[in-house]
Amino acid sequence: MYANFLHNYPTLTPTLSSIHVFTPKNHFTPNLRTEPLFLHLQPKKSRIIINCAANSDGVKGAVNWAEILEKWSPKKFLGADKLFRAISGATSSPIAQYIPSPFTLVHSVDPRIKLAWLFTLVILPAKSNVVMRLSLVAYLAILSVLVQPAQVWKDQLGRVTLLSGILFIMLGLSTDSAPSLISSRAPPPSMMGLPSFPASLEGYKYVILKLGPLQLTRKGLSTATTSACLTFTIFQSASVFLSTTTPEQIAFALRWFISPLANLGVPVAEVILTLLLSLRFINLVFDEVRNVALGIVSRRINWQQMTMLETIDVFFTYIRRIFRNIFVHAEQISQAMIVRGFRGDSTTHKIFLSADSSSGVANYISISCLFGLIALVTLPKYLIQ
Amino acid sequence: MIQSVCVRASALPLPPIDSHRNAAMANSFAIDAQNLSYSVVSKQGKLLPILKDCSLQVPSGQFWMLLGPNGCGKSTLLKILAGLLSPDDGFLYVERPRSFVYQNPDHQVVMPTVEADVAFGLGKLNLTPNEIKTRVAKALDAVGMYEYLKKPVHTLSGGQKQRVATAGALAEACKVLLLDELTTFLDETDQIGVIKAMRNSMDTSQGITALWVTHRLEELEFADGAVYMEDGRIVRQGDATSIRKFIEDKLTSYVNQINL
Numbered sequence: 001m002y003a004n005f006l007h008n009y010p011t012l013t014p015t016l017s018s019i020h021v022f023t024p025k026n027h028f029t030p031n032l033r034t035e036p037l038f039l040h041l042q043p044k045k046s047r048i049i050i051n052c053a054a055n056s057d058g059v060k061g062a063v064n065w066a067e068i069l070e071k072w073s074p075k076k077f078l079g080a081d082k083l084f085r086a087i088s089g090a091t092s093s094p095i096a097q098y099i100p101s102p103f104t105l106v107h108s109v110d111p112r113i114k115l116a117w118l119f120t121l122v123i124l125p126a127k128s129n130v131v132m133r134l135s136l137v138a139y140l141a142i143l144s145v146l147v148q149p150a151q152v153w154k155d156q157l158g159r160v161t162l163l164s165g166i167l168f169i170m171l172g173l174s175t176d177s178a179p180s181l182i183s184s185r186a187p188p189p190s191m192m193g194l195p196s197f198p199a200s201l202e203g204y205k206y207v208i209l210k211l212g213p214l215q216l217t218r219k220g221l222s223t224a225t226t227s228a229c230l231t232f233t234i235f236q237s238a239s240v241f242l243s244t245t246t247p248e249q250i251a252f253a254l255r256w257f258i259s260p261l262a263n264l265g266v267p268v269a270e271v272i273l274t275l276l277l278s279l280r281f282i283n284l285v286f287d288e289v290r291n292v293a294l295g296i297v298s299r300r301i302n303w304q305q306m307t308m309l310e311t312i313d314v315f316f317t318y319i320r321r322i323f324r325n326i327f328v329h330a331e332q333i334s335q336a337m338i339v340r341g342f343r344g345d346s347t348t349h350k351i352f353l354s355a356d357s358s359s360g361v362a363n364y365i366s367i368s369c370l371f372g373l374i375a376l377v378t379l380p381k382y383l384i385q
Numbered sequence: 386m387i388q389s390v391c392v393r394a395s396a397l398p399l400p401p402i403d404s405h406r407n408a409a410m411a412n413s414f415a416i417d418a419q420n421l422s423y424s425v426v427s428k429q430g431k432l433l434p435i436l437k438d439c440s441l442q443v444p445s446g447q448f449w450m451l452l453g454p455n456g457c458g459k460s461t462l463l464k465i466l467a468g469l470l471s472p473d474d475g476f477l478y479v480e481r482p483r484s485f486v487y488q489n490p491d492h493q494v495v496m497p498t499v500e501a502d503v504a505f506g507l508g509k510l511n512l513t514p515n516e517i518k519t520r521v522a523k524a525l526d527a528v529g530m531y532e533y534l535k536k537p538v539h540t541l542s543g544g545q546k547q548r549v550a551t552a553g554a555l556a557e558a559c560k561v562l563l564l565d566e567l568t569t570f571l572d573e574t575d576q577i578g579v580i581k582a583m584r585n586s587m588d589t590s591q592g593i594t595a596l597w598v599t600h601r602l603e604e605l606e607f608a609d610g611a612v613y614m615e616d617g618r619i620v621r622q623g624d625a626t627s628i629r630k631f632i633e634d635k636l637t638s639y640v641n642q643i644n645l
Contacts, residue, residue: 098498098537246535247497279497283539287491332492339467339485340495340553341509351496352504352517 087293104147109366110358111249121237125229128377133229140236160235164228172224176217247279252353269346415594416443421475437617453614483561484554490546506557524556527586544575562595
């Protein structure tokens with residue numbers, strides 16, 4: 001086998017002029033017209049052709065891989081220019097960041113109580129009935145509207161609702177729509193001469209809705225509401241928590257909850273410092289991703305003239321540059337930490353985590369509501385038993 | 386006021402280096418460097434001298450500037466003064482505690498919010514939370530950033546981040562501040578804001594000595610003294626006015642040379 005890289009057009013294009021006049025010499029071609037020929041030397045798309053052939057039997061199986069790659073290249077579907085412009089135009093602020101104003105009642109709640117609320121809201125939808133799940137969703141939606149600025153909650157609620165809605169429809173209609181191929185060993189009641197199951201006096205129906213081959217059953221509804229509500233509560237409660245709690249308060253609350261684990265050898269101080277550094281570093285990563293994309297956009301690359309391999313090369317250069325810049329940042333930050341007195345031991349270098357902005361009234365109301373909610377979900381089960 | 390230290394380092398024959406200098410010397414100069422040399426080895430294994438026989442003295446409690454063209458070794462000298470690099474040769478005395486503020490505030494600010502970042506450097510000291518809060522508040526107040534106490538760092542402008550970085554150094558109650566081109570990434574308003582905040586904090590806090598690396602001649606009006614470097618050597622040091630005149634004369638002669 002052999003492969004030849006043939007360039008149909010010169011890769012190195014002339015830089016002097018786009019059009020050159022070429023006058024043929026008469027003594028070689030006496031009958032040729034005397035008008036000058038114009039050769040267009042605009043930079044053409046350079047194509048790499050790989051010819052593949054069988055080795056000794058002379059059967060040539062030429063495959064133009066470059067053309068195949070060009071044909072199926074992602075740039076036909078996804079414009080590189082648009083992608084880089086979208087990245088460079090994106091906000092450098094990370095998703096669900098702390099929003100200091102307007103300062104609401106939720107902002108003034110102790111971060112430990114907020115963290116307890118977060119865990120409760122993640123667990124409760126799985127343990128409660130449909131009504132309670134939907135109530136939790138409604139509660140979170142109202143809370144988001146009350147504590148977050150309009151542009152934040154509109155954007156956040158829209159996305160989370162869309163995701164939860166897709167999950168609800170897909171799970172609701174697909175749970176019981178595909179019938180099981182395994183037959184029951186027992187014959188149907190009509191074969192045994194027995195009457196069919198009597199209809200429910202209370203109007204109970206297992207199949208709630210039929211849409212052609214798809215059907216919404218009680219099992220499907222339960223699965224769909226659990227998944228959709230769980231998704232909604234996880235995303236939305238995290239969003240509300242992060243937008244009303246500073247990173248230091250989060251670290252403070254987490255340290256309070258996991259500090260007993262230090263007795264079991266868990267490096268609590270390292271965990272907290274790593275969390276704080278990560279929360280700081282996220283912004284730098286967002287900045288780098290945006291700035292490097294901006295650098296590529298500002299070069300005004302003619303993407304249409306580039307081959308797929310060249311486009312891929314630019315993408316790899318972009319990713320490589322991001323990583324290099326991030327590592328430089330990491331190195332500089334670690335040096336700054338050393339300059340500022342950090343000697344690598346998180347237990348001796350105390351991190352000041354201020355969490356004194358909580359209000360007693362807000363804490364009391366919040367903790368009462370939390371216990372009330374837990375009681376509302378758990379007590380009916382015990383009372384029924 | 387500072388005529389006693391207006392010396393040309395290269396012209397002055399210095400006595401042999403003595404590591405046990407007397408206390409009076411240490412008290413009069415917060416920074417005293419004599420005959421410092423520093424080299425790096427290139428990829429080809431060649432020895433590249435960065436600093437050549439550098440000597441400078443900065444009196445205690447003064448705000449000095451270090452000027453020079455790009456690549457002349459200003460930042461390297463500052464890193465040696467901060468203890469980040471070790472000189473190959475020479476004598477060095479820098480009063481302690483000392484703090485270093487980076488050119489890029491994103492490299493200096495390590496915590497996600499202003500308060501926690503300013504307090505970061507205090508973690509090594511055994512202070513109570515109330516003491517930490519007082520120091521943080523005082524340092525932020527000195528640079529005019531107290532109202533940003535609870536703000537996330539990424540919401541601040543470049544100048545504000547730079548002031549937070551400076552406050553972090555001030556909170557440590559350091560004796561010597563080493564500031565590496567703080568105004569490089571800033572617009573004119575932020576440049577003035579940062580240097581005024583620095584000057585203000587110098588005036589309100591007694592006993593702090595600062596060495597500020599810069600390219601901008603106009604910043605010299607805020608300084609008590611200055612050092613001019615070229616090609617790894619300290620060419621001149623003295624009061625701000627004389628250094629400014631020296632650089633302007635140099636510039637004029639260079640322009641005249643081109644015009645000829």
